[in-house]
Amino acid sequence: MTAIKDIALKPGFDDLVMDSQRSFRALLGAMARPGNPVTLDCAPDAPEPMLPAAGAACLTLLDLDTPLWLGAQARESEALRRYLAFHCGCPLVEQPAEAAFALVVDPLTMPPLSAFGQGTAEYPDRSTTVIIQVRALHVEGQALLRGPGIANSQRFDATPLSLDFWDQVRANHETFPLGVDLLFATADRVAALPRSTSLEIV
Amino acid sequence: MNETAPIRRTSALPESGDLHSDGVGATASDATAADGAYNFAFLDEQTKRMIRRALLKAVAIPGYQVPFASREMPMPYGWGTGGVQVTAAIIGPEDILKVIDQGADDTTNAVSIRQFFVRTTGVETTTETGDATIIQTRHRVPEQPLQEDQILVYQVPIPEPLRFLEPRETETRTMHALRDYGLMHVKLYEDIAKHGHIATTYAYPVLVNGHYVMDPSPTPKFDNPKMHEMAALQLFGAGREKRIYAIPPHTKVKSLDFEDHPFEVQRWSSCCALCGATDSFLDEIVTDDRGGRMFVCSDTHYCETRRAAGHVGLAAAQGAEP
Numbered sequence: 001m002t003a004i005k006d007i008a009l010k011p012g013f014d015d016l017v018m019d020s021q022r023s024f025r026a027l028l029g030a031m032a033r034p035g036n037p038v039t040l041d042c043a044p045d046a047p048e049p050m051l052p053a054a055g056a057a058c059l060t061l062l063d064l065d066t067p068l069w070l071g072a073q074a075r076e077s078e079a080l081r082r083y084l085a086f087h088c089g090c091p092l093v094e095q096p097a098e099a100a101f102a103l104v105v106d107p108l109t110m111p112p113l114s115a116f117g118q119g120t121a122e123y124p125d126r127s128t129t130v131i132i133q134v135r136a137l138h139v140e141g142q143a144l145l146r147g148p149g150i151a152n153s154q155r156f157d158a159t160p161l162s163l164d165f166w167d168q169v170r171a172n173h174e175t176f177p178l179g180v181d182l183l184f185a186t187a188d189r190v191a192a193l194p195r196s197t198s199l200e201i202v
Numbered sequence: 203m204n205e206t207a208p209i210r211r212t213s214a215l216p217e218s219g220d221l222h223s224d225g226v227g228a229t230a231s232d233a234t235a236a237d238g239a240y241n242f243a244f245l246d247e248q249t250k251r252m253i254r255r256a257l258l259k260a261v262a263i264p265g266y267q268v269p270f271a272s273r274e275m276p277m278p279y280g281w282g283t284g285g286v287q288v289t290a291a292i293i294g295p296e297d298i299l300k301v302i303d304q305g306a307d308d309t310t311n312a313v314s315i316r317q318f319f320v321r322t323t324g325v326e327t328t329t330e331t332g333d334a335t336i337i338q339t340r341h342r343v344p345e346q347p348l349q350e351d352q353i354l355v356y357q358v359p360i361p362e363p364l365r366f367l368e369p370r371e372t373e374t375r376t377m378h379a380l381r382d383y384g385l386m387h388v389k390l391y392e393d394i395a396k397h398g399h400i401a402t403t404y405a406y407p408v409l410v411n412g413h414y415v416m417d418p419s420p421t422p423k424f425d426n427p428k429m430h431e432m433a434a435l436q437l438f439g440a441g442r443e444k445r446i447y448a449i450p451p452h453t454k455v456k457s458l459d460f461e462d463h464p465f466e467v468q469r470w471s472s473c474c475a476l477c478g479a480t481d482s483f484l485d486e487i488v489t490d491d492r493g494g495r496m497f498v499c500s501d502t503h504y505c506e507t508r509r510a511a512g513h514v515g516l517a518a519a520q521g522a523e524p
Contacts, residue, residue: 017242021294024254028292031261032435032450061258063251100255121379125259125268148264148411149450177413181262194262196411196450 010047010079012059012087019044023060027183030192035145035156037137037191047079049105051133054185055083058131062088062101069099069116069128073106102130107161113168116180124177127195131183134158137191142166147173147197155202156191158184166201173198236324243290244322249273253291253446257437260448265410266378267361272444282315282340283441285357289338292353292437293319298326300334305342305483305500312340329503341404343425345482345504348434350451356419358440361447363407363417383415386458394463403468409456410449418455424467424483429455474499475517477508 013019019042026038046055062068068090074080075092084090093099096116104110110132119127141157143166172179172195179195236242245253249271256270275283293299299319303312307329315338316327328334331346338355348354360366364374367385377383386407393401406423410416418426419438429436429449436449449455459465473480475496482504484497496517499505509518 017247018295020247020250021242021292024250025292025294028254028257028261028435031258061251061255063248065252066255122375123269124263124266125256127259129255129258148453149261151452177263177266181258192262196262196264 009086010045010083012044013042013056014044015042018042019056020060023056026190027057027060027192030183030190031149031181031194033149033154034147034193034197035139035143035150035154035191037139037189039189041188043188047077047083049073049077049133050080050083050103051185051187053188053190054103054131054133057183057185057190058084058101058103059087061129062090064089064091066090066100067093067098069093069096069102071102071104071106071110073109074103096128099128102128104130104132107132107134107158107165110162113172113180113182118175118178118180121178124179127178127180129181129183131185132158134184134186135160137184137186137189142201143169143199144202145193145197145199149194150197156193158191166199169193170199237321240322242295242323243293243319244276245273245287245290249287250291253287256446257288257291257448260437260446261435261450263414264449264453265408265414265416265447267440267445267447269444270446272441275441277314277318279442280359281311282338282357284439284443284446285338285340285355285441286315286318286439287441288355288437288439288446289319289336290322292355293323293325293336295323295325297335298328298333300328300331300337301339302337302342302344302501302503303340304485305344305504306502308502329506331503341420341422342483342500343421343428345499345501346507347428348432350433352434354432354434354436356421356436356438358417358419358438358445359442360405361417361419361438361440361443361445363405363415378414381413383409383458386415387460390458390460390463394460400459400463400465406465407458409458411453412456415458416447416449422468422483423457423465426455426457426465427467431455470497472497473515474505474508475515477505477513477518478515479505479508479513 022042026040030038040053040056043052043056046052116128136159138157140155143156145154176195182193184191256268260268301312301316303309331344336353340357368374390400404422405420407415431452438447457465470484476498482499485500488495
């Protein structure tokens with residue numbers, strides 16, 4: 001028989017309607033102003049290894065209609081899979097290219113951005129939104145961002161990221177309007193890097 | 203028997219629990235004056251998630267029309283069901299909502315949409331452009347420049363700028379994919395050939411961030427320059443046509459034109475009869491059956507603010523009130 005503690009689920013949002021709305025406005029603000037971190041003050045107590053802000057993004061955006069791809073560490077956590085199955089009900093997919101959303105716990109071992117769904121020329125919106133968990137977001141970082149949502153330019157970085165990550169982001173931008181959109185999540189903040197953002201390393 | 207309590211109930215169900223959703227939403231909504239029979243902002247949570255996902259993709263691909271599963275709303279198509287769904291998906295209890303129809307806060311469409319959101323969310327509303335966090339608009343951009351923390355939601359009837367040139371959706375999709383916008387330039391050129399100038403005065407096509415040609419909704423072309431590098435986020439919803447698109451803040455929005463026929467906005471020979479403004483979009487008002495007419499600001503808040511500040515137009519000086 002399974003002990004009760006093994007099947008106990010962590011709760012989702014305290015207030016499903018209002019916390020979803022607050023989280024979404026944070027995500028919308030982040031996507032509208034690339035590289036500008038936004039604080040999420042109503043993130044849920046997510047199960048390991050999911051960070052609260054990533055949990056908030058999942059609870060806000062995922063449901064039966066959104067195939068989700070989990071990075072290796074996330075996939076290994078039964079608590080996390082149960083949590084997503086219960087609160088979001090999203091189907092899990094094996095191939096990153098088939099996913100509407102992807103949750104990456106360890107950015108150092110994630111597949112290249114080109115492995116995710118890129119959308120089609122007629123429907124570029126059908127690409128993967130990749131939620132990447134990071135330890136920290138920096139607004140004085142090495143990436144100099146320009147593009148829609150940025151008045152002049154915006155400095156940005158996140159840690160940890162793989163050495164060739166910014167090359168991948170640049171290549172992702174060059175395929176515009178195709179490409180993935182990135183959401184970086186820490187414990188309490190999110191920042192976005194949509195495909196429309198160009199960057200140089202300074 | 204199924205009498206287990208819902209897991210995330212945070213307050214009591216309203217007694218007239220006429221709920222079509224799962225009930226969680228209405229119980230969680232604690233906005234003061236909202237009608238508890240509805241989920242917060244009317245839409246169910248799964249619909250909001252669907253619209254929210256479309257909005258994020260729309261912001262990520264400026265000017266591209268994202269298909270979404272538009273719902274039937276308790277108002278007819280053509281009354282702003284697209285804008286209403288976008289507003290419903292983003293609005294929260296702390297928001298202050300302004301709704302305008304052709305620039306006016308007090309016309310039928312604006313009044314009924316404002317009442318809809320007061321009833322379903324209990325949010326505070328305003329007519330002050332600067333106080334609003336969300337402004338839903340039908341066919342005008344406010345005269346007062348918008349700020350970083352504001353969101354402008356447009357009601358859009360026909361989102362596809364190429365639709366009257368090419369009726370097939372499959373073809374317009376391909377044209378956008380190939381950035382094949384020659385046909386649009388031919389249309390503007392035909393204006394010049396027929397009229398000597400570009401005669402398109404509203405829904406004037408724009409190029410967003412150098413990529414997608416977009417319909418700015420039937421706003422007068424007078425408002426196109428305001429969309430360029432606007433500090434506020436601009437969201438567009440077309441309910442019947444089931445499309446959402448967006449312009450992020452500080453994005454380049456260029457009205458299509460020719461080197462020898464540059465884009466220009468309309469000008470009036472008169473100024474606002476009430477406030478004397480020379481820099482606003484003017485509506486022509488017929489005042490009698492003998493050919494009498496006057497021009498007044500279409501943006502009622504702008505006009506009232508100017509009059510409160512002591513600006514007086516010709517008709518107001520002569521004691522005429524609209």
